[in-house]
Amino acid sequence: MSSVASCQTASLAARHAMRGARSVKKPTGVSAKPVRATRAPLKCDAFLDKIKAGLEGVMKGDPSVKTQVRYQPRVDAINALESAMKQLSDDQLRAKTKELQTKVRSGAELDSLLVESFALVREASSRVLGLRPFDVQLIGGMILHEGQIAEMRTGEGKTLVSALPAFLNALGGKGVHVVTVNDYLARRDAEWIGQIHKFLGMRCGLIQSGMSDAERRDGYESDVTYVTNSELGFDYLRDNLAQTPAELVLRDFNFCVIDEVDSILIDEARTPLIISGLADKPSERYVQAAKIADAFEKEFHYTVDEKQKSVLLTEEGYEAAEELLQVTDLYDPRTQWALYIINAIKAKDLQIKNVSYIIKGKEVVIVDEFTGRTMEGRRWSDGLHQAVEAKEFLPIQNETVTIASVTYQAFFKSFPKLGGMTGTAETELTEFNNIYDLQVQVVPTNRNVQRDDSQDVVFRSESGKWNAVRQEIARMHKKGRPVLVGTTSVERSEQIAVLLDEEGITYELLNAKPENVERESEIVAQSGRKGSVTIATNMAGRGTDILLGGNAEFMARLRVRELLMPRVVMPEEGDIAFEKKNLGGGKEGKWRVKGTALVLSQIPPTLFYL
Numbered sequence: 001m002s003s004v005a006s007c008q009t010a011s012l013a014a015r016h017a018m019r020g021a022r023s024v025k026k027p028t029g030v031s032a033k034p035v036r037a038t039r040a041p042l043k044c045d046a047f048l049d050k051i052k053a054g055l056e057g058v059m060k061g062d063p064s065v066k067t068q069v070r071y072q073p074r075v076d077a078i079n080a081l082e083s084a085m086k087q088l089s090d091d092q093l094r095a096k097t098k099e100l101q102t103k104v105r106s107g108a109e110l111d112s113l114l115v116e117s118f119a120l121v122r123e124a125s126s127r128v129l130g131l132r133p134f135d136v137q138l139i140g141g142m143i144l145h146e147g148q149i150a151e152m153r154t155g156e157g158k159t160l161v162s163a164l165p166a167f168l169n170a171l172g173g174k175g176v177h178v179v180t181v182n183d184y185l186a187r188r189d190a191e192w193i194g195q196i197h198k199f200l201g202m203r204c205g206l207i208q209s210g211m212s213d214a215e216r217r218d219g220y221e222s223d224v225t226y227v228t229n230s231e232l233g234f235d236y237l238r239d240n241l242a243q244t245p246a247e248l249v250l251r252d253f254n255f256c257v258i259d260e261v262d263s264i265l266i267d268e269a270r271t272p273l274i275i276s277g278l279a280d281k282p283s284e285r286y287v288q289a290a291k292i293a294d295a296f297e298k299e300f301h302y303t304v305d306e307k308q309k310s311v312l313l314t315e316e317g318y319e320a321a322e323e324l325l326q327v328t329d330l331y332d333p334r335t336q337w338a339l340y341i342i343n344a345i346k347a348k349d350l351q352i353k354n355v356s357y358i359i360k361g362k363e364v365v366i367v368d369e370f371t372g373r374t375m376e377g378r379r380w381s382d383g384l385h386q387a388v389e390a391k392e393f394l395p396i397q398n399e400t401v402t403i404a405s406v407t408y409q410a411f412f413k414s415f416p417k418l419g420g421m422t423g424t425a426e427t428e429l430t431e432f433n434n435i436y437d438l439q440v441q442v443v444p445t446n447r448n449v450q451r452d453d454s455q456d457v458v459f460r461s462e463s464g465k466w467n468a469v470r471q472e473i474a475r476m477h478k479k480g481r482p483v484l485v486g487t488t489s490v491e492r493s494e495q496i497a498v499l500l501d502e503e504g505i506t507y508e509l510l511n512a513k514p515e516n517v518e519r520e521s522e523i524v525a526q527s528g529r530k531g532s533v534t535i536a537t538n539m540a541g542r543g544t545d546i547l548l549g550g551n552a553e554f555m556a557r558l559r560v561r562e563l564l565m566p567r568v569v570m571p572e573e574g575d576i577a578f579e580k581k582n583l584g585g586g587k588e589g590k591w592r593v594k595g596t597a598l599v600l601s602q603i604p605p606t607l608f609y610l
């Protein structure tokens with residue numbers, strides 16, 4: 001086992017300390033198009049509707065109306081620069097970047113350069129990607145720049161939004177991190193949005209798992225770096241264990257934009273990132289304890305508190321264990337049998353296969369009970385993981401000792417400025433505020449949301465609920481409507497699969513099982529095909545476009561990627577790996593046609609949350 005944590009040099013310690021935790025609905029009215037009046041009294045309907053809807057929004061306290069009012073003057077100012085920007089050549093646009101950089105270096109406040117920078121990025125995006133950021137996207141960008149969270153509905157184009165504040169905050173040369181939840185999204189965003197930065201003369205970096213230190217250092221030296229939360233977190237930990245400055249890969253933090261911020265800052269907040277070393281050889285005691293736990297009876301030998309996730313041995317349990325093991329004290333510190341037995345019972349009663357964990361090859365892989373996502377490489381601590389391995393008759397891996405650890409919560413607090421984007425932040429408003437001192441602003445949608453969000457349906461019994469689910473899916477499926485069923489656990493998703501098998505409905509099942517995970521993006525992308533039924537735990541497809549009729553562009557890109565993998569993963573400077581087409585506007589409510597979201601409903605695509 002190594003103990004490098006204590007050998008940091010003074011200058012490194014100072015640097016780490018410096019980096020250390022800083023104490024530690026609609027856009028009502030705006031989109032109502034004037035319609036030609038067919039009857040005289042209706043002549044000014046559109047105008048009146050606009051005013052009425054605006055007023056209603058304010059009266060009802062629609063937060064997106066407030067946001068719009070607040071940022072509109074700056075949006076107008078950016079719009080006013082549009083025609084001038086259009087007249088500049090590509091080289092003149094790049095020269096503008098240099099001009100802005102010089103201003104920042106000579107002490108100009110970033111705020112004073114926001115309008116010009118955003119107008120510049122908008123023009124670059126129109127030229128390079130064919131996407132002209134909408135006014136609401138400019139608003140989202142301003143919110144991020146202010147170090148707040150922008151809540152933008154799914155499909156509103158958050159990926160492009162991040163380019164605006166990233167460019168502005170990179171002008172000072174101190175680097176900006178754009179953080180996403182997985183390697184696929186980091187690469188997609190770097191290859192796609194990164195083209196804007198490159199066009200404007202900035203360096204864009206990408207960090208992927210498996211990269212060497214030299215590649216990481218180079219990526220982090222860029223003006224804008226696309227990276228996942230876990231790569232960034234682990235690089236931070238490894239830097240903290242570095243023994244010479246030459247080993248460091250990160251530089252000091254400046255500004256970070258987190259995509260899917262709720263998933264990273266709330267759902268995974270307390271998940272520790274751990275770098276560990278190997279301890280002694282695994283103990284045979286795990287196997288013996290597993291046998292004892294298997295023979296023991298609940299309520300007689302032990303009791304379980306499901307809520308607290310704790311177990312207690314009864315008097316009978318103690319005696320039986322001591323007798324079986326031929327020992328006089330289960331708590332003897334030299335053997336610590338009690339610990340092994342308690343863990344073995346926890347493994348038996350509290351860690352359920354295909355709910356709490358899955359078996360992949362010869363390994364026990366933890367499943368996040370909230371998202372259904374597998375947490376590869378993570379292990380339960382204090383011998384619990386080994387106890388589950390013993391229960392499953394798998395090879396027991398060495399115990400590990402923590403060398404360095406940090407939670408995402410503490411880690412992200414060490415950024416001087418942090419902005420985030422998500423489709424759903426309002427529900428976690430208080431947590432963002434209390435824990436991270438982050439305000440949430442709701443951004444209006446570009447167009448009216450056409451999705452029909454139904455009321456929740458509550459059932460008296462589980463069986464009633466499952467029957468209703470089965471009937472509703474079958475009814476929608478008969479009409480040819482694509483159906484996406486969201487569940488919170490692997491077990492639930494399989495329960496629904498059984499129901500559909502009984503109905504004779506074919507479906508795609510997307511849960512943490514390894515054989516499904518590999519096709520995650522592909523399955524989600526195609527879930528909008530006519531008649532398709534997709535069951536997914538809520539881990540699935542974040543960031544993947546679902547198009548009605550299926551996503552031909554996505555499939556084509558996937559195939560090209562498979563063929564050209566090595567080259568596409570590491571795009572050359574200026575290399576355009578793939579291009580997103582302008583699809584004529586951000587989609588409303590993710591499915592680009594009128595749809596229904598049903599929390600346990602009817603017409604075009606149907607989405608169930610269970």
Ligand SMILES: Nc1ncnc2c1ncn2[C@@H]1O[C@H](COP(=O)(O)OP(=O)(O)OP(=O)(O)O)[C@@H](O)[C@H]1O
Binds near residue numbers: 155159543587
């Ligand atoms: N200004 C724009 N003009 C036209 N199309 C746009 C614009 N901005 C984004 N889009 C398109 O909208 C689609 C959705 O974008 P994106 O995936 O960034 O949305 P999102 O808000 O991140 O969604 P999710 O919450 O699902 O991650 C993409 O196909 C993108 O090309």
Ligand SMILES: [Mg+2]
Binds near residue numbers: 259543
């Ligand atoms: Mg997104």
